[in-house]
Amino acid sequence: MGKAIAIFNQKGGVGKTTTNINLAACLANRGKKVLMVDIDPQGNTTSGIGIRKRTLKTTLYDCLIDETFDVRKAILPTNTENLFIIPASVDLAGAEVELAQLEARERRLKRVIDAVRKDYDFILVDCPPSLGVLTINSLTAVDSVLIPIQCEFYALEGVSQLISTIEMVRKRLNPSLYIDGVILSMFDGRTNLSQAVVQDVRSFFGSAMYETIIPRNVRLAEAPSYGVPIIKYDPSAPGAKAYQAFTKEFLARERARRKAKK
Numbered sequence: 031m032g033k034a035i036a037i038f039n040q041k042g043g044v045g046k047t048t049t050n051i052n053l054a055a056c057l058a059n060r061g062k063k064v065l066m067v068d069i070d071p072q073g074n075t076t077s078g079i080g081i082r083k084r085t086l087k088t089t090l091y092d093c094l095i096d097e098t099f100d101v102r103k104a105i106l107p108t109n110t111e112n113l114f115i116i117p118a119s120v121d122l123a124g125a126e127v128e129l130a131q132l133e134a135r136e137r138r139l140k141r142v143i144d145a146v147r148k149d150y151d152f153i154l155v156d157c158p159p160s161l162g163v164l165t166i167n168s169l170t171a172v173d174s175v176l177i178p179i180q181c182e183f184y185a186l187e188g189v190s191q192l193i194s195t196i197e198m199v200r201k202r203l204n205p206s207l208y209i210d211g212v213i214l215s216m217f218d219g220r221t222n223l224s225q226a227v228v229q230d231v232r233s234f235f236g237s238a239m240y241e242t243i244i245p246r247n248v249r250l251a252e253a254p255s256y257g258v259p260i261i262k263y264d265p266s267a268p269g270a271k272a273y274q275a276f277t278k279e280f281l282a283r284e285r286a287r288r289k290a291k292k
Contacts, residue, residue, distance in 0.1 A: 032065075032150040033284070034143050034172040035210055040195070041188055042159035045178040045215030045244065047074040047254075050156040052269075053176075055259030056277035058112035062151040065105065068118035069139065069168055070158040071125075076117040079108045080257025083119055091121040094138045094167070095128060101145045109258060114150075116142070122164065129163045136163070136203055140171035161195055169199040174210035179231055181217045181224040181243075186234060211283065213276060215244040242276040245269060 037050045047070070054064045068075040069090060073083050088104045093116065104116050129135040143153055157168045169175065175196055179185050200207045212235045218224045232239050244250075250269030253260045260270040 032063075032147045032153050033174070034147065034153040034155065035174050035176050036155045036157055036168040036172040037176050037178065038157040038165065038168065038192070039177055039179065039188075040159055040161050040165070040192055041180075044180040045213075046070075046159070047078055047156055048250065049176070049178045049213060049215065049244075049273075050075050050154050051078050051254070052250075052259050052261070052273040053277060053280065054113055054152070054154050055110050055261055056273050057152055057281075058110050059261060060277065060281070061112065063112050063149070064114070065146065065150045065153045066108075066113070066115040067139070067143070067153060067155045068115060069122065069164050070118055070156050071120055071122035071164075072158070073118035073120070073122075074254070075156040076115065076119075078254035078257065079110075079113075079115060079259070081106060081108070081115065081117055083117065086117055086119055089119040089121065090116045090142070091119055091125055093142045094122075094125055095132075097141065101142050105146070110262065126163050129167070136166050136170050139164075139167035143171045161191075165195075166199060166203070169196065169207060170203040172204075173206065174208050176210045177212045178215050179212055179227075180215055181227040181246075183223060183227075185227045186230055189234065209238055211280075212239045213242070213244065214239070216246045217243045218246045240276060240279055242272060242279050244272045244276065247272075 037046045054066050058064045076083055092099050093101050093104050105114050107114055155168045157165050245268050247269035249264040249267035250260050253263040
């Protein structure tokens with residue numbers, strides 16, 4: 031059974047989509063079969079992996095609203111081997127309202143993910159920058175949460191609310207939910223601010239913080255506009271090397287967790 035992970039932070043611009051695409055691509059490059067689920071109405075993961083949203087006939091919206099819909103019909107291959115996606119469309123913006131009127135509205139995405147878990151090694155969910163019904167669906171459906179945090183002045187602002195949301199979902203909807211880890215992004219080693227943020231986040235999260243830190247990198251920012259992950263756009267770029275290192279660390283943690291469970 032594949033592991034499902036929500037990439038979540040209610041703040042925008044912290045690197046959720048960048049982490050989703052590039053962690054997924056690096057895992058796929060290592061032979062893992064990976065499904066990305068884009069539940070953000072902005073659909074940046076969808077376009078960032080090279081899919082034209084205007085041409086889509088079926089999206090995650092159909093999976094969430096219609097309980098009889100065959101989830102596999104919404105899954106598309108990407109330009110990376112072993113990497114697949116359930117794309118998003120702007121229709122998801124209306125889903126917030128529509129879901130509020132449906133039975134078991136918080137568990138709609140869980141049905142979607144459970145239907146295909148056995149087909150993938152990892153399922154990564156790109157959450158919207160909000161605390162609405164779509165985000166609650168994501169946290170209810172997954173095993174764990176990966177939290178990207180940008181190296182900026184207000185890095186820890188809102189983190190207490192983020193943790194409270196995870197705790198609320200754990201108590202009411204998903205008792206086994208846990209924090210997979212924290213990944214710092216957009217690090218600029220030339221500034222004292224970035225260095226200070228690293229120390230602050232490490233003090234707050236301790237061992238949950240990944241050792242790998244994603245640098246601020248022009249090539250990494252450019253890659254989505256070409257519809258490819260950084261390891262395809264420029265494998266020699268600092269951003270590509272960082273995400274490869276992060277993936278190695280991520281898999282090492284996974285092996286350690288599985289070993290501890292035995």
